[in-house]
Amino acid sequence: MDALMPSLPVLKRIPDAILRLSSQEVRQIFPEPCLIELEGASSETVFLSVLLHGNETTGFSVLQRLARWLRDHRLPRNLLIFVGNVHAAEAGLRHLTDQPDFNRIWNGGSTPEHALAQSVLTELRTCDLFAAIDIHNNTGRNPLYGCINSLAPQFLHLAALFSPTLVYFRNPPSVISMALSKLCPAVTVEAGRPGEPAGIERAFDVVHDTLHLSRFRTAGHDRELTVYRTVGRMEIEPGWRIGFSPSSDAPLRFPAEMDSWNFSPKQAGMHWADIARAGRPLRVLDEQRRDLTDQFFTYEDGALVLSRDATPSMITLETAIIQDDCFGYLMEQIDLVSQHGIRADI
Ligand SMILES: [Zn+2]
Structure with a gap:
């Protein structure tokens, strides 16, 4: 990959073959990190990022659920998906030893991966962004929880669609959600350990609900939330x-x-x-x-x-x-x- 001109393939659909693959076989359909642009009824765009950490497979499972759902449903909004570290996913690792962590490359830097992140952000700036969702997993036992980088009502509303348990942070500044939070309401979804059905279900639901939500609250919040820092x-x-x-x-x-x-x-x-x-x-x-x-x-x-x-x-x-x-x-x-x-x- 050229550091000055990173290749960022753009697909127009989620290949059906995804339903037959495991996350470690992801490169059969996505040989490199890529964007998938899916057109919806409204020009507003929901952005979804998956597999920034290659061994956090819930995002891949959510893509499978989306592929199945899209067979007989129309998207109410555009959905733009970034499929991240496919090489690490193939190896079943967070990232390869010669790569930076794909969730630490979003505020500038000199590697090809930093350039890739900048191309994704450049593409995002051309969109009418409604919300952004980044899907991750934990290694230990944790409840399902969302992370936010702003306490604005829109962020609380989006994150509460996933869980009443939230973590607010502003560091490190190099995570994708910090970059996204300058563009639209953004949440990092921590969907339990990889492959846990409840986490996959809830992560799919937050994408689905966000695609259908008419608008975000602009004041207060309307449910019990526990927010930690x-x-x-x-x-x-x-x-x-x-x-x-x-x-x-x-x-x-x-x-x-x-x-x-x-x-x-x-x-x-x-x-x-x-x-x-x-x-x-x-x-x-x-x-x-x-x-x-x-x-x-x-x-x-x-x-x-x-x-x-x-x-x-x-x-x-x-x-x-x-x-x-x-x-x-x-x-x-x-x-x-x-x-x-x-x-x-x-
Ligand atoms: Zn992660």
Whole structure:
């Protein structure tokens, strides 16, 4: 791919063959990242992005559902689909080792993938955009939740079509939803673990409902929402072996099935881990990578104890992901009324 002129194939339909393929066979129909332009009754366009992370297959399943639905339904609006990292999808990976993460390329950069992202955004700027939906999966157990980069009523309305549980963030600025949020209401859909039927169902429904919605609310919001903001990212120091069972012989032992703690509020004083050797294995970092550990945890007599109320999210039990990326995040709930003056009309 030429960095100056990235090829961005544009298809006019979702090939029927998609119904016979797995996500790892996606390159049989989409050999490269591509756009699919589907014409609807209205010139307003809903943008959908899938497979920015190649191993997050729910977006591919949603494309299959759309292909089936489109056999006997007409689109009420244009639907523009970006099929992202097909090479990583073929390999069953988030991204290939020689590629950047496709959800970190949307605010400029010098690789061919950054140029590809710019071509997608250039195309989007020619559209009358109604909304944008980016579909992802988690590795650990989490409820279905939406991420938004603005608390404007239109964003709350769009995200609430997917879930009453929302996460608001402004960092990193290189994710696609940050770029899209400058163009139209945008949501990142976190549809559970790859392949979970409930996540596929709900992700298809939010696309379908957005295509049919007459307009977004421009004031307040009309349903119970819980909106969190991320306050810290939990990382484990290199060299620490991790166990998820009280009987593990690892020097750092968390409770079993700790990913069931995700999105469940935890009170100050809660025991988080046993530590069987000297050191401070867990750190909490903010967006600027400032160390906030002492604001959240105390290390006491071989134990890690939460020192302030917080809600964890995206805790994963997969050691490789913990070492490559992070252990999970800590969040606080946003009070929409008192902090942002956003009224609920329930
Ligand atoms: Zn993802």
